[in-house]
Amino acid sequence: MKSVVQIQNVSRTYWNTRGEKVDALSGISLDVSPGELVCLLGPTGCGKTTLLRLVAGLEVPDQGSILLNQEPVTGIRPDVTLVFQQYSLFPWRTVLENVAFGQEMKGTSRAERETSARHYLALTGLSTFEKAYPHELSGGMQQRTALARALAYEPRLLLMDEPFGALDDRTRHRLQSELLEIRQRTRQTILFVTHSIDEAVFLADRIVILRDRPGLIEETISVPVPRPRDRQSKDFTNLHLEIRAILERIIEQSEIKRTLTNE
Amino acid sequence: MRKVAMGLILPAVALIIWELSAINADNAALVPRVGAVIGQLIHPFSDLMGTGSFIRHISFSAVRVIVGFFLAALLGIPLGLWVGRFSRIRQMVNPFVEMLRPLCPIAWIPFALAVFKTTTVADIFGFHYTSSIFGHIQLGMLFVIFYGGFFPVFLNTVHGVQSVKNMHIEQAMLLGAGRKKLFRHVILPSAMPSILTGLRVGLGIAWMVIIAAEMMPGSDAGIGYLIMYSYELAEMDVLLASMVWIGVVGMALGAGLKMVSDKYTFWQARER
Numbered sequence: 001m002k003s004v005v006q007i008q009n010v011s012r013t014y015w016n017t018r019g020e021k022v023d024a025l026s027g028i029s030l031d032v033s034p035g036e037l038v039c040l041l042g043p044t045g046c047g048k049t050t051l052l053r054l055v056a057g058l059e060v061p062d063q064g065s066i067l068l069n070q071e072p073v074t075g076i077r078p079d080v081t082l083v084f085q086q087y088s089l090f091p092w093r094t095v096l097e098n099v100a101f102g103q104e105m106k107g108t109s110r111a112e113r114e115t116s117a118r119h120y121l122a123l124t125g126l127s128t129f130e131k132a133y134p135h136e137l138s139g140g141m142q143q144r145t146a147l148a149r150a151l152a153y154e155p156r157l158l159l160m161d162e163p164f165g166a167l168d169d170r171t172r173h174r175l176q177s178e179l180l181e182i183r184q185r186t187r188q189t190i191l192f193v194t195h196s197i198d199e200a201v202f203l204a205d206r207i208v209i210l211r212d213r214p215g216l217i218e219e220t221i222s223v224p225v226p227r228p229r230d231r232q233s234k235d236f237t238n239l240h241l242e243i244r245a246i247l248e249r250i251i252e253q254s255e256i257k258r259t260l261t262n263e
Numbered sequence: 264m265r266k267v268a269m270g271l272i273l274p275a276v277a278l279i280i281w282e283l284s285a286i287n288a289d290n291a292a293l294v295p296r297v298g299a300v301i302g303q304l305i306h307p308f309s310d311l312m313g314t315g316s317f318i319r320h321i322s323f324s325a326v327r328v329i330v331g332f333f334l335a336a337l338l339g340i341p342l343g344l345w346v347g348r349f350s351r352i353r354q355m356v357n358p359f360v361e362m363l364r365p366l367c368p369i370a371w372i373p374f375a376l377a378v379f380k381t382t383t384v385a386d387i388f389g390f391h392y393t394s395s396i397f398g399h400i401q402l403g404m405l406f407v408i409f410y411g412g413f414f415p416v417f418l419n420t421v422h423g424v425q426s427v428k429n430m431h432i433e434q435a436m437l438l439g440a441g442r443k444k445l446f447r448h449v450i451l452p453s454a455m456p457s458i459l460t461g462l463r464v465g466l467g468i469a470w471m472v473i474i475a476a477e478m479m480p481g482s483d484a485g486i487g488y489l490i491m492y493s494y495e496l497a498e499m500d501v502l503l504a505s506m507v508w509i510g511v512v513g514m515a516l517g518a519g520l521k522m523v524s525d526k527y528t529f530w531q532a533r534e535r
Contacts (some may be wrong), residue, residue, distance in 0.1 A: 081437045088434045091530040092452045105439035153438055
């Protein structure tokens with residue numbers, strides 16, 4: 001099967017507020033297959049969000065190319081959307097109007113887009129809240145709405161930037177399970193950014209671990225834990241510990257590098 | 264019920280103090296009795312000193328404010344939306360605006376009088392003989408109302424556009440919004456609370472400015488004119504009743520706009 005996304009040797013450099021050059025990404029290559037859920041995992045500042053923004057077309061790489069369904073990404077495209085961490089709902093629109101937003105922009109008729117929006121609200125368990133406004137919802141409900149809105153846009157590729165990062169543990173675990181259920185029904189291809197090992201091991205088909213300065217792929221792991229995944233299982237905890245060791249090594253190395261450059 | 268009663272305490276105290284001082288002064292040309300003023304207020308349609316009724320004067324003032332302020336909003340909102348969107352234009356416009364903004368609109372009244380004299384809207388459009396109300400909308404008054412109303416509307420609109428969250432803009436574009444739809448479905452509703460605040464502040468200022476403008480020479484009607492004229496004739500009951508009218512109409516204008524604005528800003532109360 002052909003890849004949904006092909007990231008080929010992508011680099012991105014920017015200058016931080018102190019005027020220092022930062023290699024956010026340096027020669028990243030990554031393919032995502034249809035229906036696959038890939039997690040980008042790494043320490044803060046490793047460029048995982050930058051990579052997501054490049055794929056979304058919000059930013060342009062300095063080097064390399066990104067292909068989506070074999071076409072190069074040159075800007076925002078109608079077949080990709082992104083779920084942000086929080087506060088991305090339009091507060092002047094009801095839940096239903098938020099979820100219907102993407103179809104409204106596409107010019108779908110009101111009746112049609114509301115039918116589709118209701119379908120995705122049912123999928124995310126929000127049917128009874130369609131007339132509510134975002135400020136009336138809990139953080140978990142808001143992120144469910146954001147997810148429903150992204151799904152209702154019917155993208156080929158769904159990007160998620162730490163979408164559950166601001167939620168408490170219990171809610172986060174519930175939303176993770178719901179996301180997996182939804183994916184099973186929709187076969188949605190997902191590229192998911194997280195800094196939580198637990199989240200990555202629970203969700204991903206494949207985990208891509210990034211290191212920082214320069215942003216490189218440290219390791220790619222196909223998650224062998226059978227689904228449905230049990231956080232208490234031996235497979236799960238072993239992989240968790242293994243990844244933890246890798247991350248600790250990355251952080252240690254980058255700290256050494258930082259002290260060396262400072263001297 | 265209790266809230267209303269609490270709110271009535273201070274007005275009642277003020278009325279008592281007023282009445283006591285009136286009795287003490289014992290001079291209706293200085294401090295009229297409360298009853299005399301109320302006597303004027305309950306006859307809004309009666310002619311006053313041969314100049315027409317309260318309703319006539321209030322209507323003239325209101326029409327001037329509505330026309331002048333409408334023009335201010337008509338220019339202030341689109342200009343604010345435009346300037347708010349582009350930082351280059353903002354850099355060009357800002358110093359000029361900051362220079363003009365602190366200049367009290369009342370300071371412009373003599374200038375406006377000198378430039379526009381007593382030219383009215385009716386003179387401009389040449390339907391002098393068919394319409395009475397347009398013959399009382401002096402261009403100079405429109406100018407100062409426009410000036411007073413424009414800056415709050417314009418500046419709040421600019422501010423509203425600038426404070427649209429970048430995340431909302433990116434999110435909308437990632438959901439397929441092009442430039443036009445982004446403007447209509449994200450920037451405009453997002454800036455709406457701020458625009459409405461500007462309208463409320465601007466209308467309040469316009470209502471203050473018109474009273475001053477109507478007190479100037481060349482004015483022939485309006486509630487400000489009535490205040491000046493009753494002062495000259497020492498009709499203090501009419502003068503004070505006019506002041507009550509100004510307060511009431513100002514309050515009504517504010518309440519009307521607030522009703523409209525609540526419809527568009529309910530979501531803002533608990534945001535951020």
